[in-house]
Amino acid sequence: MDTISIKGFKGFSERVDIDLKKLTIFFGYNNSGKSALLRAIPLLSDSFKDHASNLYTHSYLDYTSSSLRGAIHSDILNENSKDIDFEVTWQSNCISFSLRQNAHEHEFINKLGITKEGITKNYLPSEQNFSEFECDGENSISLESFFSISDTCIREKIRRSSASVSWISSIRTSPPRSFDIGLGIKTGVNYKGEGIGETLWYIKGNCPDAFELINTWLLETTGRKLKLDSSSTQNVSTGRATVKLQTVDNAIESSPVDIIDSGEGIAQALPVVTLCSMAKFGLLGEAPIITIEQPELHLHPQAIVTLAEFMINILKDMENIKLVIETHSESFLLAIQSAIVKREISNDDLSCYWVEKEDNVSSISNITFDDVGYIQGNWPQSVFREIIAQSKELLQAREERE
Template sequence: MALSSFTVANYRSFLHPTTIELKPLTLLFGYNNSGKSALLRLLPLLADSVGEPRGAPLNLDSAAVRGAAFRDLCCQLSARRQIDFTLSWDGESGFSSVRNYQFSVLELPGPQAEVLPPVVNEFSAEYFLGQQGNAASLRGTWMPERAFPPPNRALYETWSKIQGHEETHLDSSPIAFRGIKPGSGEPLDPSLWMTVNALGMQLEPLRDEVQWLGSVRRVPHRSREFRGSAPPKLLEDGTGALEILVQDKLQGGPLLATVSAWFEKNTRQRLDVTEVAPRYYALTLGPLASPGIRVNVIDTGEGMAQVLPVLVLGAQARAQGTPSTVIVLEQPELHLHPRMHEPLADFFCEVAMQPNPPRALIETHSENFLQGLQLAIVEGRLDPAHVAVYWVQQLDDGCSTVKLITFNDMALPSYWPPDVFSEDTELSRRILKKRRQKEGR
């Protein structure tokens, strides 16, 4: 099963339900303060909230919220202290598979609202059973008068349709939540247990499948002792890139070769892992024409150090070869010269066109990155069905909206906001006008 879309309402500046469909390449464009980062960081927040044991559905210790309280996440254009979420999957897995999971998180009313954790208010899940196509669903409502004081427990009204039989009943067994993941606190009715178990099994992998890399990235360590194992994935600031590449080289994996190939093609530099002392390793770049020269990556310029974890993340997703992986990237072009944006787009086109590609959600301001994707479409290197662009805009009242943009096989967009990416032309026009004024024309 692969996460195919998510929907959120009353979150940050997104008052109304806002849906983002995840394609192999999904881009978020928009001006500053439009809501792009808030939308993108929702996925790592939810991934960090799966199985969270602290008694609150959302893990507010996640780096994705930057220390925000639940009230800070709620849209200030509404008096509601509730956020509505929907996660949707495609494909099949095992005996049963959940297609949609809807849930709301709210702040309990009362004088202690600011100190009590928010709770799951309402939720529903729909799933299908194996090859037979039988459907079942579960609906539940938070009942604080019955479940308080233990947080995250509820009584559920369930509806099921299994092999043509329908039934509706109020189940008397409370279920405990661990983050956004429901789990059985007491023995459940078999049909109810099946739904809860299927949902839990589908949510659990999100913690590892969502791989987020933020826009503020640390440079790699100058050198690092390798103690036998690397982290399974990068941290949001890029930490771990050195260790991952060291382990890959020692084990003869494909990651270092994939990342180095990009540098070789576009910078005429080869990336290597160099042992600078026993068990201490560094990442170096050296000119292809001068094999004896090796310069530490952090001494080669900010752009090379910043793009390194981006390439490592893409290479990992490429090696995993599964559509359940979700890459979440903020400004991959950061500190790169505009000439390098198209080659970076080409790298992600190659990832998107491999068999069983991952899903990528990328926030960018780069016109060259977008045009690199369009060129790949026209040249037949990228299937336009693999691409979705969302224009994110904040209206005058502070409410943010999104507009889906698709492309045909000639890379022509279905829609484009007026005057976007016209800044270069406008500046050139103003320079020319001033020149003519100075010349007395």
């Protein structure tokens, strides 16, 4: 995916366009719509998978997607809109569609647009079949699900996108003290950070460079490193073994500590670092998109800077990785500005948006930076000045007390 556009989705009554570059960042106050924008990406990815065949009521969006947290069409439809509109672009190719659903009826597409090599054709549903779409002078398109769309060019793009997105939510499960490996055990980190132990074990055995990169971040942040080897396993008779998820001091390599006891912030950031490392070494496919809510969760400001620098270094030499981040962190912003000044990331590789809500309507503003990292565009003057205001209030209170 290169760009996505939405309209009529949650708080966004008007169309908003998101340019997905190497690094895309959403800033904004709470309840402004940042998470809605970010979660639209895993929602689309899940909806592009083959999910339609086992649904009680037909829908084009995947309402079992974890990104919706149990919401259905009426929950995500903007209160002032009749349709939910999406548009996804891959270079000169694009699909756009408007979704509608009434009462207990199935969800249907009432407008479909297909762009190939820059030429757009608009389709309407057939009167005989809701999954057939017609355009004057063109062959009809069959679209019972996005995964099975009859247009081969768009189908290929959709299927690649369905497998390219990883998502880490802002509510993450603490890593386990131990985990099983062996027969029937899946690898992969899900949106809650679950599966981190099994995935680290797999990476250690199959991609040592990625494992070493994770340890590089851990060493810089804590002075400790992961230690997973046969000495921490207990063989059992079921074809599986139990492994402890621990760290050791880099200098002494003794007195192992469970990762969950190494600091809440480190435990919460580990899935983020793991996915980024996997992406760098091709373990997430050819063109991965990693969407992350609050990567800075529970981290000290200096550790946030280290994490931001780690992400920038991942992106620096890679052309096919995209990170999409929602954050409240001033430290993260300052790390990005510093990277621009140091020419570690180009403005051409960066999209930044301020998301705000007024009168229950969400909107976005594009934020840019000059060559020395100064913010340009519609960045509110009051943002990240709360500490200054608090300091002034404290000083005034002291003076009044005297």
